[in-house]
Every structure is written in C-alpha cells, then in structure tokens.
Amino acid sequence: MQRREFLHKSALAGAALAAGSQFTLAGAQELPLQGKKALFVWGGWMGHEPDKTRDIFVPWMRQMGAHVTVSDSLDAYTDAELMASLDFIVQIWTMGKIEGAQEKALLKAVKEDKVGLAGWHGGLCDSFRNNTEYQFMTGGQWVAHPGGVIDYDVNIVDHIDPVTAGLNDFHMKSEQYYMHVDPNVKVMATTTFTGEHADWIEGCVMPVVWKKYYGNGRVFYTSLGHVAADFDVPESLTIMERGILWAAESKYAEKEAWIQAVYKDHG
Ligand SMILES: [Zn+2]
16 A cells, blocks of 8 residues: 555656646645546446555545545436536446436536546446447447456557656556557557467557547546556556546646547558
C-alpha cells in the first residue's frame, strides 16, 4: 500500500509538470480535482477485480479533491439529479447488460452534457457487447487476448500529451488486449503483437491508451488493468490517473484538436 501511495504521488507530480501552472504541488493551493463531482460505477465480472481497483482509484480521487459518489448499480445513470451534478464518470463494469434507460442517460451525459468518462481494460471497453452506440462512445471493443497473461511491452508514441509526457516504454505481464478500435481516437501508447499465439497478427501495432470525444464529452481509455496488480506498474497507474484528470476537465477545457487517422491513397 505504501508503495502505491508513493506511486500516486509520483503520478501527481507528473501531472503537475505536464499541466504547467494549472496544478501546483508545492503550494498545494488547489488540488487537481478540487470541487469536481465524480461518479464511480463498479461491477460486472469480478475477475477484473472491480472492488480492488475501486479501492485504488476512489481514495485517490478523493485525495485529489473530488467529491465521489460510488455505485455498484448501473441505475446510478438514471438518477437525473446526480447525473446533472457530475463533472466526470469512472466506470469499471465488464461483460454486463445495460438497460435502455441506463444507456440512454449515460450517452446523453457524455455527448450532450459534456460529462467526462474514463476507464480501463474490460471495465470500459468490454462492458456491454450488444450496445454499439456505447462502443461508438468508448472508441473500442475488446475481441481477444491471445495467449492470456503474457509478457509484452507498451510503447509510448505521444511524448507531448500530458497523459504520457515524460514516460518511457514499459513492460507488462498481463493480458495484451487485441481490440477493434475507432480510427477517430488520439493514440498515446501502443503495443506490438509477436504472432506467437496467433500467427496472422504478427507485427500488429495496437493502441493501448487513447483519448477521444463523444459529442463534446471527453472519453479516456487504457487497456491496462486486467487485475488491480497491473496498477503496481508505475507507468500504468500514472497513465490512468492522468487520464482521469483529463476527463475531469471535460466541461471546462477547450475542445482539443488532433490529427485523426489517415489512410494512404495507393491509387
Ligand atoms: Zn482481463
């Protein structure tokens, strides 16, 4: 626990550096999530340890100044008063079923009301397999993790974006997510498949960390976080925390412009 607290502090320092004058650690006049209202929704398949990861991120969000409502029910999305009060949502909910009214309220919050959304692994991008509009929002859907828990590297491809600035490539022993990814996302880290467990994907470069918009609402995702111990890897924890900080500014920050995916014209 002590180690993770140290990591939390390192991540904050990184975020402070990355964001320039916006956050000041030394003076601590204002915490990065001061005054922000958040909803943390956890549940679904317990193999992804939504309870343990809740206990990593909820205390940290509170420590950063956020007022956090924690819910183990998707019905939180239909609480109109709560939803209207929110700045951002963090969801860890794998392989579940979302009802029509719940989904509609969540989509509207992000798309129309600019509520930020952040999550990781299957908790955001393998949540509701039948819900294509939900997947349109998140920007990806898990389809395979060839070989199960394996050794692989994560490569930082964006050294300027505050989420990954200052980080080096790092190693994971976990599930290497093979995903169907929306081309209209900003990718900050990738991983390359070896082909050892599925020979036809050898050399495939797959996004690991991205940000995007759904309407005008910010959406942040990292495919790392199969189990809570994945956040013992300092870079993995830092990326998720900085992603939450980015999503939390959804209602207040200017919409970012970035180069979108392009395909070569071979004609
Ligand atoms: Zn997993």
